[in-house]
Structure formats: structure tokens, C-alpha cells
Amino acid sequence: MTRILVCYHSESGTTERMAEEIVKGMQKRAVDVDLKKVDEVHVDDLLEYDGLIFGAPTYYGLPSGKMKSFIDETIRCHGKLEWKVGGAFTSSANPAGGNETTVMGILESLLIHGMIVKGMPKGDHYGPVVIGEPDERELKQCRFYGEWMAELTEGVKGWTSKR
Numbered sequence: 380m381t382r383i384l385v386c387y388h389s390e391s392g393t394t395e396r397m398a399e400e401i402v403k404g405m406q407k408r409a410v411d412v413d414l415k416k417v418d419e420v421h422v423d424d425l426l427e428y429d430g431l432i433f434g435a436p437t438y439y440g441l442p443s444g445k446m447k448s449f450i451d452e453t454i455r456c457h458g459k460l461e462w463k464v465g466g467a468f469t470s471s472a473n474p475a476g477g478n479e480t481t482v483m484g485i486l487e488s489l490l491i492h493g494m495i496v497k498g499m500p501k502g503d504h505y506g507p508v509v510i511g512e513p514d515e516r517e518l519k520q521c522r523f524y525g526e527w528m529a530e531l532t533e534g535v536k537g538w539t540s541k542r
């Protein structure tokens with residue numbers, strides 16, 4: 380079974396709500412999804428998954444320090460995350476409050492790990508973003524992203540297992 384981890388940091392609940400919606404979308408596919416707070420994940424756990432989706436609040440236009448610290452710890456498994464699917468999402472207070480730079484910041488790290496990252500031609504191009512209180516459009520984006528990332532991870536797993 381294809382395994383995906385949705386790992387997030389959230390202090391006031393918005394990024395957590397996004398993570399839950401992303402998982403709902405993933406559950407439309409035949410994948411095994413774990414939803415975990417970043418504090419509950421050990422870097423070595425990442426090796427067990429085919430897809431890794433990280434969410435963090437936007438802090439000063441970047442992923443929160445807690446998520447960045449976790450990403451820095453992934454040096455422990457540098458070279459071992461190659462060919463896994465990666466994705467990112469964030470919440471912020473303001474429309475141009477640095478949310479896309481936060482998503483890109485996470486994705487840059489995943490690319491350095493050699494992971495497979497995909498954008499979306501419609502809606503939130505780099506990964507889902509919520510501004511303030513999530514509205515129905517934003518939550519729908521999260522569900523769509525979850526389903527899409529699950530489908531991608533299934534496909535990549537099938538391909539990498541034949542390499």
C-alpha cells in the first residue's frame with residue numbers, strides 16, 4: 380500500500396485544519412495516510428513513506444522555526460528521500476503575507492532531497508494556502524490537493540518500484 384505522511388506545525392489551529400482537509404482528499408484514493416504533528420515525528424520515520432507533505436504557518440514570510448528546525452534535522456537521512464513525492468502548504472494572516480514564499484521555502488528543501496514536487500495549473504499553484512479563517516474555496520483546494528498528491532504518489536511508487 381502506498382504510504383503518505385502529512386506532517387504539520389500549527390499553534391492556533393489553521394494549518395492543522397488544512398492538514399485534516401488534505402487527508403480527507405487523500406482518503407478518496409487507496410492510500411494509507413498518517414496525519415502527525417511535527418513534534419510526533421522522528422526524522423527516521425520519514426523513510427517509511429512514499430509521499431511526504433509538510434505544512435507550517437507563515438512566520439515572517441518563511442516556514443515557522445519549528446518546521447524549519449525539523450527540516451534541518453532531515454540531514455540525518457540526506458540521500459534517502461530521493462524519489463519520494465513531496466508537497467507543502469501554509470496558512471498566513473495576510474493575502475500577500477509571504478505565504479507563497481513559505482510554500483516555496485519548504486519545496487526548495489524537498490527538491491534538495493531529490494524528491495518529486497508538482498505544481499497545479501489551477502487554483503493554488505505551489506500548494507494550498509489559507510489566509511485568515513479558512514473559507515470553503517480554500518478548504519476545497521486542500522481536499523483537491525490531497526487527492527491529487529495521493530494519486531501522484533501511487534503513480535510514482537508504481538514507477539520507482541520498476542526502476
Ligand SMILES: Cc1cc2nc3c(=O)[nH]c(=O)nc-3n(C[C@H](O)[C@H](O)[C@H](O)COP(=O)(O)O)c2cc1C
Pocket residue numbers: 388389390391392393394395435436437438439440441470471472473474475476477478511
Ligand atoms: C511569529 C509569527 C510570525 C508571523 N508572520 C506572518 C507573516 O509574515 N505573514 C502573515 O501573513 N502572517 C504571519 N503570521 C500569522 C500566521 O501565519 C497565521 O496566523 C497562521 O494562520 C497561524 O497558523 P496556525 O493557526 O496553524 O498556528 C505570523 C504569526 C506569528 C506568530
